[in-house]
Amino acid sequence: MSRAGSGRAVRAGVPVEGPTACGQKVSASPVSVHPMTTKANAKAKTSGVDGSRKVGGGGNRGRGVGAHPAPLLEPRALNRATLARQLLLRRSAGRGVTDAVRHLVGLQAQNVKPPYYALAARLEGFRPEELSTAMEDRAVVRIVTLRSTIHTHTADDALTLRPLVQGARDRELNNFRKGLAGVDLDRLAVIARELVEAEPRTMKQLREELLVHWPDADPFALSVAARCRLPLVQVTPRGLWGRSGQVALTTAEHWLGRPTEPSPGPDAAVLRYLAAFGPASVKDMQTWAGLTRLREAFERLRPRLLTFRDENGVELFDLPDAPRPDADTPAPPRFLPEFDNLLLSHADRSRVVPDGLKGRTWAGNQAYCTLLVDGFLAGLWRQEGDVLTIEPFGRLTKVQREEVVAEAEGLLRTLAGASASYDIRFGTVAA
Template identity: 80%
Template structure:
């Protein structure tokens, strides 16, 4: 079959696939993300299902799970982190994620090619540096004892005094699976960032880089229905089309309002678009908002850009399943800034959810709930 006829057939398949509008995609995604109703899952089970939680800062994974799990307490994440059942490591999109130990040892190899490509931007600062030697030396250093990035950078600079210090530390982070050791990441007990290798911290070897097929299926279970480009955005990888095509016989397809082909698992939940979606308080950098190329399924176009200020993301509020405002803790107040006008009923529901979130995350503390300006202009 010629390439032209293959392309024509693919276009025909997309044209014939059922269409899902924005609200249908929203409800399906919320269901996969455990945000339509809280799940009775363990923390480990939820972190595994969600393929990790974005975690540039310490607190966001805790708030993310409070929005998703029934009976969650901060200690329910701190404990498995202290026991090395979950870890903090750079994986997708070159950002820190909280992963289960098993996913740490498989997802990091999956995205290693992207970490290698990341180093291309630092060639000038790494002129004359033997990257293989750097990886060996950095491994010896952090496995002898956990090191801060400053300590690691200083040791590497002694070996390559003419190199750019920042480039050396980035090279170590890209070439090695470096985890942040506890107490960093523990609720209320977090310390400075100190690093060792995942293999040393977990006491077992990483898996060889896997084919992406199994991760495609897991991504669809947590974020679908989704396009190839959506998953590439989530993973920070390219050239995933072949994996989707291999899996096509096991998947169902749809198209969005722009005609983009979406893939999904046949038995995955796709709730009625009119299914009620309760308010949810999400942390900054929540994966719900970062894991699709087309984010209109959760972020209305008129609010795009309002959850960011400079390079800082605000904590977001979902109302009826869509981003509808931002929030923060300000002294003794939970301050909520809706982007539009909330009906009295929705305002009451938001306040109730705020009270619940505060009771889970800050038990015994007293907060007022106020509607006002979060973003200072």
Template identity: 80%
Template sequence: MTKTPSGPVLGTRALNRATLDRQLLLRRSARPVKEAVAHLVGLQAQNVKPPYYALAARLDGFAPEQLATLMADREVVRIVTLRSTIHTHTADDALTLRPLVQPARDRELIAFRKGLAGVDLDRLAALARDLVEAGPRTMAELRQALLAEWPGADPQSLAVAARCRLPLVQVTPRGLWGRSGQVALTTAEHWLGRPAEPAPGPDGTVLRYLAAFGPASVKDMQTWAGLTRLREVFERLRPRLLTFRDERGTELFDLPEAPRPDPGTPAPPRFLPEFDNLLLSHADRARVVPPEHHGRAWRGNQAYRTLLLDGFLAGVWQLDGEVLTVEAFGPLSRERRAEVAAEGERMLAALFPGTSYDIRFGTVVAPTGR
């Protein structure tokens, strides 16, 4: 018999404000960049610029060079981790989180079994490691080298197998603000000059997730991490946690000392990048995405850059040349337009100092993935 969750009910606005506070979006934080990246347990980095926009929305006085310098100094890296997508992580997290989510990478390979028929995956991993540690390789170069060993295999499946079996990081200048470059890969251990840590127990990561995204359910955590079977971890941690319910009756867990602001706390406008983890890290996204706007942040498998108003998804935006276009999902008062424009100016001044931009309210072109 399933036990009915108990505990106080947290409404949607209460969950919204708690999550925004932990995401550093209720007010900009003075945290150092590296500390913020660690607190947020990484930044979604499917494209190059999102981590910079994400930090500009969250940190007071942020300048792109701060993150780029950390990346050039190998204190943060770009690596496939959560949900099988590229994230910008601290070096420490790259060496621990990747082993933690390795079971998800192993499951990912199941879909490529046909293309890997007859391939010894242990040998493939060893060969791929030798190749990328001899010098960073592009995926095309890695694919061709592996195909020479297994000419009957599917080339793309070979490359995916290498990515799944090895903790491959994108070396600089890829990811540097204003420079970047093509994707070239080596192992995290080789790039960072130290061995990977043993896969940590999940308990600590659950606590870190709650600190950055809570209050949250077991399914929320599983959605964020791309892992399954975390119920027993939460049960083990239950004596250390508080429990609540959302308006649907779902049990939510939280850290006793974590902030849970009053639902009426003001939430200023925020410009977020495409694929921001705020919108991707819960099974139930109602705490940020109103039901009437469900799906409006996406076009196919591409994501729009999003606008938060009063803490909730309320529009999309794009930057084309020296024009920032904002498309709100509903009418905006003159005062709200002024607030949005002021936040846009603040973001642009942080990321592109000394450049003049025109801010317009209109229609945003659908994302293309570029």
């Protein structure tokens, strides 16, 4: 039995059996996850941030205009670079919640808890109430942006990114044209804005009030139209830790007291994306944002960027001063929530997901919480009441198992409080 903190007992290595959150069978025998075997590419190293070294000095700073062919970054080198940007190689100390959300360009937030788990994996000393307070102070908000999904963004980013991705929302709305026959979408946007700014509405309430004006329209399509045409935020208490409420909506402008940025260009977003997720290809960013035709923006920025290539020859762009640690830099275990942007923000996910594990984090539209070992996807995990169950995809070494348990204990100390007692259990995910 190990101690997870004051007043908390954590028991590791307990076998479990039965259905899992993954919809798969858990073996009755406890196991431990094998070391990742991706080859390292640790050439050309210089000092960088987070105690790392960068690929870029020592004669290899990527390709600039008129330079030699772009140097190769193998999956393990890309992995360490991305983990460094994502604050997952070493937790960031002294960085506030709002600054972290800004640096990460938002946190995936379909459900209430994932942003809290995401920050617990990335910030030293994180406390859940810090994010809740930022929401109550309207420094951060929950709003549909990237990939047409709910994200937690800073107020500034919400007002900029939401109009940037309007084209994607328009494409989404096109799927509902049949149910909106005869509906004046401009008038709908005006009416919906008046309704939600008078008082936050649930989607059901908004749908019912719009049906008064268009009784023959498809009710669901009406609510989708309002959501696509307006920058709607989920007002508190929705999203607060331990006291979240139902989804109620108003406009970002009304909630934040200032207008959205009109027609923002993509260039600033490209630089922000590379800082948080690079090195990356044009297609990678398009996957992250849910946008198309971003090549022109990358070409405009090319003189300011370095270029590399991955093992398939795909051109990767990066910021000159961004961290690119050695491929052999240690990467501690990390517990990530479902829909974490680390696993959703590249067209080619091999920098995090090893061959043979593609598709193991999804079942239909459901994503599972994931475990990283040595920087790569190595298993799933779930918490039910006072039990945290770890489901490796393979065998953990003794040292890895101890490190995973220690990381789990830290997660529970952060998110569960110091008084409760929790079990940490290991099982296997059926192939």
